[in-house]
Amino acid sequence: MSVRSVFEIIGPVMVGPSSSHTAGAVRIGNVARAVLGEEIRRAEITLYGSFAKTYKGHGTDRALVAGLLGMSGDDPGIKDSLNRAAALGLEVQIGLARGEEFHPNTADIELTGVSGKRIFLRGSSVGGGNILITRINQYDLSLTAHEPTLIVEHLDRPGVVGRVAGILGDNGINIAEMRVTRGNLTEDKIMVLETDNQVSDEILVAIARLPNVTAVIRI
Amino acid sequence: MRRKNTISELVAVAETRGCSLWQVILEKEERLQGRDRKDIWRTMEKYWAVMKESLDAGLQPGNRSLSGLVGEEGFLLTRYLEKAKPLSGSGSVLAAARAMGVAVVNASQGRIVAAPTAGSCGILPAVLATVAERTGASEEAVIGALFTAAGVGMVIDEQASTAGAKGGCQAECGSASCMAAVAAAEMAGGTPRQAVNAGALALKNFLGLVCDPVAGLVEVPCVKRNAIGAAVALLAADMALAGIESKIPLDEVIQAMKEVGDALPDSLKETSLAGLAATPTAREIEKRIGAGDRGNNHPGLLKV
Known part of the structure; x- marks a missing residue:
């Protein structure tokens, strides 16, 4: 492997004990929080593989909840996240699955927000703090959340993709990668766009107002 | 494709210019990252500050990992040092205590600096803090030593690996001990050649x-x-400073480490199967x- 910086060897500053079981888990929590997009009331977390087997000793549960609370992977508060969640009235339930069908470090997260909104997310920690989100609600996808990412849920009608891309282009936002996936219903669809820079609130609102767009998520 | 870096090349540049390894490595970082030298230096200072915090936190009484398997080892060893005359020298005992302390901070979900990994994070800060104390080295010298250690780690990572899942513990604690030995020898006044000899002497012992x-x-x-990795680094540095050479040069030891790592079965590479x-x-x-x-943790909150 080619190493480009001394700080790939000394660093990162992180909360232990393991980048995949802590930093990666925090990031999965961060993405779930962004996908819900409102204050969380209840979190049901199911752990698979090595997450299920070693979460207690690795503090993976604390890391996931820290991510749900918006902490980053080097926040010393991770250790205390369960208490903090309890104090905030966030109910957390951890379940274990014995299935081997997913990547060894996988978590399913179901969140309920203050408005009653519910979301589902499946994410894996794939090493060195990197993650892969493989499912959001009814959509199978493959999301690293390395770059600023925009998820647009919309009806399967002609012209939606073009109008979203148009708004981004008009605002000087370059699309690095883009995928469009159908859900399991007949006319629901999702667009995942990785952009070179972060999308502003104004652009987000403009996209959300487009005809046939049902939801916009910024990660 | 860019040619891989070697230790011998680092030493050759330092010898030609009559400078330290850390200067060669710092300048290289400037070129690779296109970043201002002061800015790079400040980042390393921040990392050292976090390392120092973890060194302090690690020696407190009452430490305990999340599982409860480890905890007060560092504290016990420093207490022993206050009362007893250690068989292996107070420097290595103190470094070993500090290394365990930092490793426990990691295991208790505290904040550490991966060096090169979280699993081996105790060795480098423990060795550098101990050498600084014994030689009266300045804060600046410690930061320089961190660049030296990082430069050695970059070569190891490029030529072999610094991940236990790829190369076994030799790649984690072995690499950390090697990096710490080179940095310690240079900090204590050794030449670049002596310093990399210290690294070779240390790493050979972890193959x-x-x-x-x-x-x-x-x-x-x-x-x-982590404890024993720190002690090995100090002894290797002492041996090199005494003029002892590693018959096998560090580049070749690193190559050997890669071959040994490739030959190890998966059951012995972080899978807990053997x-x-x-x-x-x-x-x-x-x-x-x-x-x-889950013991009595958060009753009522977690339903497993």
Whole structure:
């Protein structure tokens, strides 16, 4: 492997004990929080593989909840996240699955927000703090959340993709990668766009107002 | 494709210019990253500050990892040092205590600096803090030593690996001990050649060391391997400063480490399927701290 910086060897500053079981888990929590997009009331977390087997000793549960609370992977508060969640009235339930069908470090997260909104997310920690989100609600996808990412849920009608891309282009936002996936219903669809820079609130609102767009998520 | 870096090249540049290894490595970082030297230096200062915090936190009484398997080892060893005349020299005992302390901070979900990994994070800060104390080295010299250590780690990572899952513990604690030995020898006034000799002497002693964590946790035997990795680094630095050379140059030791790592079966590369992780005691521990048993943590909040 080619190493480009001394700080790939000394660093990162992180909360232990393991980048995949802590930093990666925090990031999965961060993405779930962004996908819900409102204050969380209840979190049901199911752990698979090595997450299920070693979460207690690795503090993976604390890391996931820290991510749900918006902490980053080097926040010393991770250790205390369960208490903090309890104090905030966030109910957390951890379940274990014995299935081997997913990547060894996988978590399913179901969140309920203050408005009653519910979301589902499946994410894996794939090493060195990197993650892969493989499912959001009814959509199978493959999301690293390395770059600023925009998820647009919309009806399967002609012209939606073009109008979203148009708004981004008009605002000087370059699309690095883009995928469009159908859900399991007949006319629901999702667009995942990785952009070179972060999308502003104004652009987000403009996209959300487009005809046939049902939801916009910024990660 | 860019040619891979070697240790001999680093030494050659330092010798030609009559400068330290850390200067060569810092300048290289400037070129690679296109970043201002002061800015790079400040980042390393921040990392050292976090390392110092973890060194302090690690020696407090009452430390305990999340699983409870490890905790007060560093504290016990420093207390022993106050009363007894250690058999192996107070420097190595103190460094070993500090290394375990930092490793426990990691295992208790505290904040550390990966160096090169979280599992081996105790060795480098422990060795540098101890050498700085014994030589009266300035804060600046310690930052310089961190660049030297990082430069050596970059070569190891490029030529072999610094991940236990790829190369076994030799790639984690072995690399950390090697990096610390080079940095320690240079900090104590050794020439670049002596410094890399120290690294070779240290790393040779870890070849073949497997990664076999009990119950899959970064605790047993990792915490104590950090201790012994720190002590080996100091002894290797002393040997090199005394004029002892490694007959096998560091570049070739690193190459050997890669070959040994490739030859290790997967069962001995962080999978907890063999080695210490498969001993009867380890299996007992695994059962005892299994995920289903949450003890009295947060009753009512977590329903497993």
